[in-house]
Each structure stands twice: as C-alpha cells, then as structure tokens.
Amino acid sequence: xxxxxxxxxxxxxxxxxxxxxxxxxxxxxxxxxxxxxxxxxxxxxxxxxxxxxxxxxxxxxxxxxxxxxxxxxxxxxxxxxxxxxxxxxxxxxxxxxxxxxxxxxxxxxxxxxxxxxxxxxxxxxxxxxxxxxxxxxxxxxxxxxxxxxxxxxxxxxxxxxxxxxxxxxxxxxxxxxxxxxxxxxxxxxxxxxxxxxxxxxxxxxxxxxxxxxxxxxxxxxxxxxxxxxxxxxxxxxxxxxxxxxxxxx
Ligand code: IPE
Ligand code: IPE
Ligand code: MG
Numbered sequence: 663x664x665x666x667x668x669x670x671x672x673x674x675x676x677x678x679x680x681x682x683x684x685x686x687x688x689x690x691x692x693x694x695x696x697x698x699x700x701x702x703x704x705x706x707x708x709x710x711x712x713x714x715x716x717x718x719x720x721x722x723x724x725x726x727x728x729x730x731x732x733x734x735x736x737x738x739x740x741x742x743x744x745x746x747x748x749x750x751x752x753x754x755x756x757x758x759x760x761x762x763x764x765x766x767x768x769x770x771x772x773x774x775x776x777x778x779x780x781x782x783x784x785x786x787x788x789x790x791x792x793x794x795x796x797x798x799x800x801x802x803x804x805x806x807x808x809x810x811x812x813x814x815x816x817x818x819x820x821x822x823x824x825x826x827x828x829x830x831x832x833x834x835x836x837x838x839x840x841x842x843x844x845x846x847x848x849x850x851x852x853x854x855x856x857x858x859x860x861x862x863x864x865x866x867x868x869x870x871x872x873x874x875x876x877x878x879x880x881x882x883x884x885x886x887x888x889x890x891x892x893x894x895x896x897x898x899x900x901x902x903x904x905x906x907x908x909x910x911x
Contacts, residue, residue: 671724674895681902683855685729685803686722687877689869690715692861692885699885705749710887712757721894722802723768729803729851733869737777737811751782754808758788762795769801775847776810777818803851810847812871819845848873856901860886878904 663671673679690711697707715732722730735750765772774789781789789808822845826832832841843849853873859865862883866874880897882889 670891673725677725677895677898678902679726682725682727682898683878683901684727685731685852685854685856686727686897687731687733687854687857687870687874688718688889689733689857689859689867690886690889691859691863691867693887695861696885696887704746705753707885707887708750708753712753714887714889716761717890718894719770719802719804721891723770725898727802729805729854731775731805731807731848731851731854731870733807733810733867735776735808735810736868737809737814738868740809751785755782755785755788758785758792762792765804766796766799769799770796771799771801771803772796773803773805773851774808775805775815776808777814778809780809805848805851807847807869810869812866812868815847816872842872846872853877856880856897858882858889858897860884860889876906876908878906 673682693707693711694704695707696710697704700706715734718732719730721727734754739750740747762772772792774793778786778789819842823832823837823841827834827837848870853875854870854877857870857874857877857879859879859881862881864881870877878901880900882893882897884893
C-alpha cells in the first residue's frame with residue numbers, strides 16, 4: 663500500500679468518529695442517466711454502479727461505519743424492459759460469484775433483503791449460500807435490498823403475525839414494535855442513521871418505509887456511478903451537522 667492509499671483509508675480529520683452514522687442506507691439511483699450522458703446503453707451504467715457500490719462498501723469498512731444497506735432492485739423494477747431485468751439478474755450473479763471471496767476475506771456479513779423467492783433459482787441458491795457462509799463474520803453488515811419493496815415487506819410481516827395470532831401463538835395486544843421488527847427482512851440490523859439518495863430525486867421509492875422513521879436524509883445530484891469517496895465524505899459532513907432530536911427538544 664502506498665502512503666497515498668493508506669492516507670485515503672483513514673477517516674478524514676474533519677469528521678468526528680463519535681458522530682459517524684452506524685448504519686448508512688443508499689438508494690443507488692442514476693445508473694441509466696450516467697450511461698445515457700455518455701451515449702452508452704443503460705446496462706453500462708449498471709456495471710459502473712457495481713464499481714461504485716464496491717467502493718462505498720470499502721469506504722464504510724475503512725472509516726468504521728458498521729452497516730451499509732444498498733437498494734439494488736425494487737419490487738417495481740420488474741416493470742422495466744425484459745432485457746434490462748435479465749441483465750440485472752445475471753449481473754447480480756456474476757458480481758456475487760466474483761466478489762464473495764473478497765468479502766469473506768474482509769469479514770463482511772452479507773444479507774439480502776426482499777422477496778427472494780421471486781428471483782431466478784440459480785441466483786437464490788447463490789444468495790442463500792453467501793448469507794450462510796458469512797453469517798458469523800464479525801465485520802461490516804452489508805445488506806443488498808433485492809426485489810425489495812417497503813410496502814410488500816410490511817404486508818408480509820402482517821401476514822406472518824396474523825398467522826401466529828390465528829394459531830393462538832400470539833395475542834393481538836402483544837404486537838408491539840419489537841414483535842413487528844422481528845418479521846421484517848432487516849431483522850437484527852439497526853435502523854439506518856443516514857439515507858443517501860443519488861441523482862437528485864426527492865423521493866423514497868418504496869425503500870425501508872418502516873425503518874427510516876428517524877433517519878437523516880441526504881440527496882445529491884451526483885449520479886450513482888460517480889458517487890465516490892469525496893461524495894461520501896460530503897454526505898457524512900452534512901450528517902454531522904444535523905441535530906437529531908427524535909421528537910425531543
Ligand atoms: C438505479 O439506476 C439502479 C436500479 C434501479 C437497478 P437506474 O437504472 O434507476 O438509473 P436511472 O434512474 O434510470 O438513471
Ligand atoms: C429506486 O430507483 C430503486 C433502486 C435504486 C433499486 P428507481 O429508479 O427504481 O426509482 P424511481 O422510479 O425513480 O422512483
Ligand atoms: Mg432510477
């Protein structure tokens with residue numbers, strides 16, 4: 663490692679380690695526009711988006727952020743042209759195959775959040791194997807929201823809880839936030855402290871509807887494939903200027 667790369671790996675001195683978000687969630691948006699601006703097909707934007715995601719994971723690891731959740735494919739993204747959906751499904755498989763060893767080496771705990779049953783069966787197999795193989799890793803928690811929809815997640819939690827009530831295993835008045843959270847895909851992962859959305863759109867697009875109740879939101883016009891360490895730094899600087907009150911004064 664050169665002195666320059668070693669320097670990049672430490673937390674920039676203007677960021678206070680004690681006020682870093684523990685969990686950062688990202689809506690990785692703008693891949694298509696990134697490609698279009700270069701006269702390239704949209705899929706090239708997705709390929710470059712993977713590089714940005716790898717870099718974001720490395721940044722979190724280097725700077726001591728203990729969880730990263732990335733929105734990779736929404737329940738609404740099936741409505742895209744079939745070629746794009748097919749490309750994304752095969753991209754997930756290729757990337758998982760290529761990167762799993764490296765993630766294991768870095769002690770990453772990988773989790774996929776979403777309705778995984780609807781994914782191609784070969785991808786499902788890879789996903790379950792990767793989750794199983796990394797589940798006890800002590801490093802960063804990396805959650806990939808794949809075929810994820812916040813409404814669908816809430817409905818599936820409701821169904822599971824209702825079925826427990828039907829079977830007499832649970833009383834209706836025992837349903838509280840803890841019980842509910844145990845039925846979400848994100849069980850065991852703290853709520854995000856910071857949500858970053860790239861490419862300027864001021865919307866949530868069905869991401870983590872329950873979990874972002876008190877999350878700080880940061881929107882940047884930068885397109886996801888261009889979201890680098892300096893951009894991450896800017897998002898964290900903004901976060902560190904926020905006054906998180908949680909309803910108090
Ligand atoms: C985000 O980039 C990646 C996925 C939704 C899979 P987009 O593909 O939405 O890019 P834009 O928003 O069309 O630029
Ligand atoms: C959100 O981006 C989903 C992902 C980043 C995977 P979209 O591009 O699908 O969101 P909209 O359509 O702009 O709301
Ligand atoms: Mg988009």
